[in-house]
Amino acid sequence: MNEQKANQDTRERILDVAERLFMKHGYEATSMRLITSAAEVNLAAVNYHFGSKEALLCEVFRRRLSWLNAERLRALDLLEAEAAGAPLKPSLILEAFFGTLLRMGEDPDLGGMTFLRLLGRTLTEPAEFIRTFFAGEYAEVIERYKQALCRALPDVPRAEIVWRLHFMLGAMSYAIAGTDVIQVVTGCEVGDLAGEGDSATVDDRVLARRLAERLMPFLLGGLRAPLPHLGEVPRDFAENPTTARKDEMALAT
């Protein structure tokens, strides 16, 4: 028992510490020695348990994202079952997608705001192995929610919905990252920046709640904003068949 428990402890202690340090310093700026010394394990433990530093980062995310995206799919399944074939209200779709994530920020067992901040900061990392990993983790859930939004907003062109899903993800990602210049300029008026205080878990729960309360109306307002009137219509984006082809491609999968 002690043997297996010790293994679990080492693995999870590394994951917890890595999650926090990757959030605080970023992936590249966080050394293996910093992680292992903070986790009080041997330097070789990471390579033994995870294989490499890259694999460690992926495992840090897999631990949270597999649960998150499964929960998102479950929530969407539930909504669609209740709707019995009818299109869903956009607000319910956004609540299922963004609310599920934001609620993780209130639960330290699910990573809390530490994970949310890490996610927001890592989503814009240009490293290819990270992008490839995220693409795989998000493929199904993005496709499902895109379809749901298209059904919910039948009068909005599919390409426009993709753009707005893009913008909504950005507003959320940036907000949870918590590195905003506004926060720095205004002295953390919105909420505490990523700190290392001991009472951070308590404040984080309040912050996560407030963030969700403010963000959801904003996202819904943006999603349902009037469609843009396109100035000079680009030649490859008029009502020509190429756009329809792209849309069908997005519909597939």
Place this chain on the structure above:
Amino acid sequence: MNEQKANQDTRERILDVAERLFMKHGYEATSMRLITSAAEVNLAAVNYHFGSKEALLCEVFRRRLSWLNAERLRALDLLEAEAAGAPLKPSLILEAFFGTLLRMGEDPDLGGMTFLRLLGRTLTEPAEFIRTFFAGEYAEVIERYKQALCRALPDVPRAEIVWRLHFMLGAMSYAIAGTDVIQVVTGCEVGDLAGEGDSATVDDRVLARRLAERLMPFLLGGLRAPLPHLGEVPRDFAENPTTARKDEMALAT
């Protein structure tokens, strides 16, 4: 002539290359040797001309941001002069703030989409020297626009405007970063990812235009969304009559 031109060439060649490589790989993952070899200058040239790697990154941004934020202030001054004391329309404020930036993406002389992508990816960097630098560069322009928005939306609590400015900045930052999982999942449906193709400058102009056309309505819709009804009223946002102002909020422009 050759002498001064050579100096200018070295400095600017380093800045141009650094801008592109920092965008492509991120700050930490871009080594001095990668920069100097790509710029065809000696390894010591960066430390000679800029002092350090950190100072180089700051100079890469200062070159663009000083122009951008000065232009933003000039645009706001112009709007306020025209209004002659009356509150500005939110759409004009957003156009001045975000439109000025997005138009840089169409002009390669101002950095083009390369700089926009770099900016979007760096705004979520946790390194303190970056955050401090951005705070200084943005302090004045953020304060001015915040005041303008507060005057434009007198019925909206100031804290709520700060939140939404925060969200708008996030949607834009993430969109220009161009590392979105949606793009990866859907095969770059929205726009080309950060590539290194030779014809990137032409496509980038189209991309910047489209991005602006789609983003501005989204931001405006989010800014003017109905105020949230707060679940359990936080202590610093209680007893406010703002929940009754949902309709006015949506009506304002």
Place this chain on the structure above:
DNA sequence: CTACTATTTAAACGAACGTTTGAACGATTT
């Protein structure tokens, strides 16, 4: 030409990086 300043150059600095190694450890099984 000479003296001076600015820039470029090759070479090296010490430090830190991610990873690997082979022995040692501890508990379970044979």
Place this chain on the structure above:
DNA sequence: AAATCGTTCAAACGTTCGTTTAAATAGTAG
């Protein structure tokens, strides 16, 4: 008791990092 397995450990691997140095190379002015 001996063997086996999963895990931990100290130590070292070779590489790369940002930075520094001092000599060499212009270009300008006296």
